Structure formats: structure tokens, C-alpha cells
């Protein structure tokens with residue numbers, strides 16, 4: 001399985017880094033503990049007067065480099081790569097930070113190993129990146145394109161209601177093997193991804209998408225697979 005892992009909030013403890021700085025700057029501030037998180041953006045869980053300061057902390061030189069790994073992440077990533085999955089870190093650096101992009105790559109070197117630097121994909125729009133699944137704590141990952149991946153929601157208190165399969169570092173490898181099974185058609189043929197040549201189908205054939213109910217694939221006359229949306233159920237009013 002080609003699996004894209006988000007970095008912040010999944011592999012690197014972004015919130016913990018902000019809280020550590022806030023604790024030094026404001027010793028009397030009651031910190032928002034991980035279990036008390038309710039909004040995707042940490043600054044939205046703090047009073048509004050801290051918003052700019054939190055934004056500045058995130059952009060400081062060394063902030064990203066100093067983040068601790070999320071417990072269980074490093075071991076699980078190595079295990080999944082060892083199990084044969086194509087594991088990538090797919091992360092959107094802060095546009096307003098000079099240091100964030102470079103430090104994100106260096107963080108991966110430091111915590112996962114130098115050879116993992118080539119597994120980092122920096123992008124502001126993850127829908128441009130091909131993958132079977134994207135493991136991300138954002139409740140909904142959107143962009144300019146229809147994504148080729150299924151979003152697996154990395155469980156955090158602020159995304160419990162998010163659509164899709166939910167994963168954590170305890171069950172991720174198991175869910176990936178289920179995804180792998182789902183990517184195989186009943187005849188054992190590996191399923192196709194959008195835009196890929198499918199050798200055993202004829203033009204005009206339509207297949208159910210194994211992961212996204214309501215989505216299906218058609219095979220165009222040139223033999224490439226294209227998504228069709230005719231099976232999407234009408235919205236109820």
C-alpha cells in the first residue's frame with residue numbers, strides 16, 4: 001500500500017511543542033492538554049488573545065526541529081516500511097515560516113533516519129499527491145483535485161466525528177492490511193488507481209470503487225481508468 005502520513009499531530013507532537021513554549025512565556029496560563037483539544041487548530045482552543053503569539057511560536061527557528069515524536073509513531077512507521085508498504089511523509093509546511101520546510105525534512109532525518117529524508121513530500125495541496133491512503137488528523141482534507149487516496153482519520157479528540165475510517169498507532173498496520181485486501185479485486189487482480197492503465201478491462205466497463213462507496217471507475221477508450229460519479233446517491237433535503 002502506498003501510504004502517506006501527515007507529519008504534524010500524527011508523527012510529530014506539534015501541540016506539545018507549542019504548549020512547552022507557552023508554559024515558559026505564561027507560567028500561570030492553564031495549558032490545553034491533549035485530551036481537552038476540541039478544535040483542529042490549537043490556537044482556537046486558547047483564548048483569542050494568544051492567537052498571534054501562538055502563530056509566532058510556530059514560525060520560530062528551531063520550533064519544528066524541537067518537536068518530540070508522537071509516542072508509537074517512529075516504531076510503527078519502521079514496522080510498516082518493513083512490512084513492505086511504501087511509506088511517505090506528506091506534509092504541508094507553514095507558508096508564513098522561513099524555517100518550517102527545511103526543519104520538517106531535518107526532523108524526519110533526526111527521528112526516522114537519514115534515508116527517510118527522500119520519503120518526505122512537502123506540498124500545500126495533498127490532493128496533488130498520489131497514494132492509496134492518507135493518514136491525517138485533519139477532519140477533512142481538501143484541495144484542488146479529487147484525491148486518489150482514501151483519507152484515514154488519525155484519531156484525536158477534535159476529529160472524532162470526522163467521516164472515514166479512524167486509525168491510531170495501535171491499529172494502523174492492521175487497517176493497512178485491510179486496505180491492501182480492499183485494493184484487490186475478487187479475482188486477485190490488483191485494483192487500479194485513477195489514471196492508470198488497466199490491462200484486463202474493455203472500454204466502457206465500470207467498476208465499483210472498493211474504498212469509496214458511491215464512487216466508481218470507468219475505462220475510457222484509450223484504456224486509462226477515469227472516475228465516474230453517476231453512482232453517488234442524491235443528497236436528502
Ligand SMILES: [Mg+2]
Pocket residue numbers: 006007008009010136137138
Ligand atoms: Mg496534522
